[in-house]
Amino acid sequence: MKDRLLTPEFRVVVDHQRCTQCHRCITGCGWGTLSCNNGRIVADDFKCVACHYCVTHCPTGAIVVEEFPLAFKPHANWTVGLRKNAWRQAQSPGMLLTGMGNDQAYPIVFDHLVLDACQVTNPSIDPLREPMELRTYLGRKPNSLAFDSLGRLITPLEPQVKLETPIVFAAMSYGSISLNAQKALAMAAEECGILWNTGEGGLHKDLYPYGHCATVQCASGRFGVHSGYLNAAAVVEIKIGQGAKPGIGGHLPGEKVSVEVSETRMIPPGTDALSPAPHHDIYSIEDLRQLIYALKEATDYSKPVSVKIAAVHNVAAITAGMVYAGADIVYIDGFRGGTGAAPTIIRDHIGIPIELAIAAVDDRLRQEGIRSQASIIAAGSIRSSADVAKAIALGADAVAIGTGALLPLGCRVCQKCYTGNCSWGIATQRPELTRRLDPVLGAERVSNLIESWSLELKEILGALGLNAIESLRGSRERLRGVGLDNTTLEILGVKPAGR
């Protein structure tokens, strides 16, 4: 403890009256916080990240984790967080790393949007006794349909992917999360009729049976990308950027490249997996078109190709370019989007909120007359079914959830994913930690969440007097803003409440 600049964030308090010395907390903690000293459980508070694994697994409820009760001289400008960051970098030089999404107190637009409901003049619908359609198809839609004299469709349709509810799982690679965590998501996706996403870590051999409900990524590192991988999937996605770290590449450190991770990424074990910041074969929209069509050729035009970007200042123009380039799905990740590891300074200060990005992109694609040519997936902190409904009303076809999908697996949003010590067995490759995550139970819990949100979405639709999620898409008239300034309202295309 000598001469440290930093102080603990949390304090672990053990009630020794209740403690039975079962040591479950010691083996449970991935951080090595707890140990046994002279027959008593003691804690090194510096190591605690408040992941609650010990608290939730203590059979006698003997453990409490509290905020470390230390006063800092108040300063509205030099916040405690900024001071701690400076101390940390003074002790260990380098870029600060973090995990999960932006934790800064930017205004949350979703929380300033409210939905409409029917009263008297237009009847609401009871979803308990009337059919309510959440089914969503992702892919390029024709501008018009033609039928023959017998009423059969003659317009050729581009490949479509069916979602039973307008939610998919965000891209989380094997490497950033454990195989058991990815398996839980894959099983939940199959159960719920939605998609999971491999991220750019390749598709593990055990997960090929879940390829039919997977989006596989082709990112700048091209890890694990080969024709078998591309053809196993429902959707192929070109990852350009990520909301948590727009414009920067990724480094999976060699320590995390275990034998299994190396087999899936198809690189030697123990080597750093470097994803360059750009794709070095994409320097323009024309180059993007080339990769999109190379992937379509390699998959015989049998599946939609998605392009994922981070929401940045000119997201609308870029997205229009992507659609012209042939993207069937555009995946926009807002600045609150999560990550397994990103420099804190990038995560917290780059990009724009997803709500504004959805509105801007939807507007632009409509103006250009190409909105039907691509589906929009919105991501970047979708926290509840209300966020799903609001995102769709703003113009998205579906949303992606990352953090939301990890919460059912036990995630406490401690934001230490990059360390690989996750006690819950999610963001780690340590076998003693990953084996505690039961993929079957995990899948059940994740499915429960998706089903719950779907039920809530149906209630929301019923209140709106709609019987299909299609009818809510881009229907901004059903949204009102509360406490938003005029410019924001104008960008959102939403009226203020009361008008």
Add this chain to the structure above:
Amino acid sequence: MVIYGLIRENRKGSLLVDTQWEECLARVDSFVRRTFPQQNHQLPLSRALYEWQEQLRQRPRSIRLDAEGVYYRILNKLVREAVNMGVGAVELVNVNGQRYIGDGLEGPVRIDIYGVPGNDLAAFMDGPHIVVHNNAQDGVGNTMNEGKVTIYGDAGDVLGYGMRGGKLHIQGDVGYRVGIHMKSYRDQVPVIIAGGRAGDFYGEYMAGGVLILLGLGKKNEQSIVGDYLGTGMHGGVIYIRGQVPQHRLGKEVGSSPLEEKDRALLIGYLTEFCADFALNLDEVLAEEFLKLVPVSHRPYGKLYSY
């Protein structure tokens, strides 16, 4: 989908029945109608399609296709269907810039291309051997997994990006960004050999595999390679015939003299290369080679604060 399943079985030895050939032709027919609805039947495409169908009905081991004026999607579809039906050799004549030839193709087939193919030749390819009897353009062997591309001429930029296995043999010069992020995996070692010169960013981010640059026919005042050679390199090896001034090297690479095993490796790779292009191996090996390897396998290991 059913068709593909049956075809895979066919490769293992069982026989195809006539209806499957007919189904294959029907698939192509519907594809062509969809992608080219306003097709003018006087176009060369119709001729090519007709000839292709006639040839395929004979269940050939090899097939020849006149690509003049044939839209790339249709050309590639014809090639793909032929390969799926077990055709072992494809000859494409009058190729003029059609992109994506051989993309994602699997299996033991040789494709001879007469004319200049377009970008992304052999991208995501997994096994075939493509021979280009002319120059090639950008993006050859993008993320290729296995197979070989032999080019009797020059090739453009971004060759072998993210390539994991197989070989690119280029007789002449290559452009910028060649061999970026090449990687090896187990017994897969991707190899790019160019007989001429290369542009900037040669072997950037290289993570594995072998790059060989020969500089044959280079004039004295010309540099064999551009700037930023091997920037960010963290695996693999680059062999350059001749010398490279220090200022062209990325800061992540170091040069070292050839060891005995390097020489054995070079002889192995160059024997095949010289056979492809009728070169004299001894003359190629007569000049000194420079070996470049990464200084560190973790060039970005110390960037972060924990």
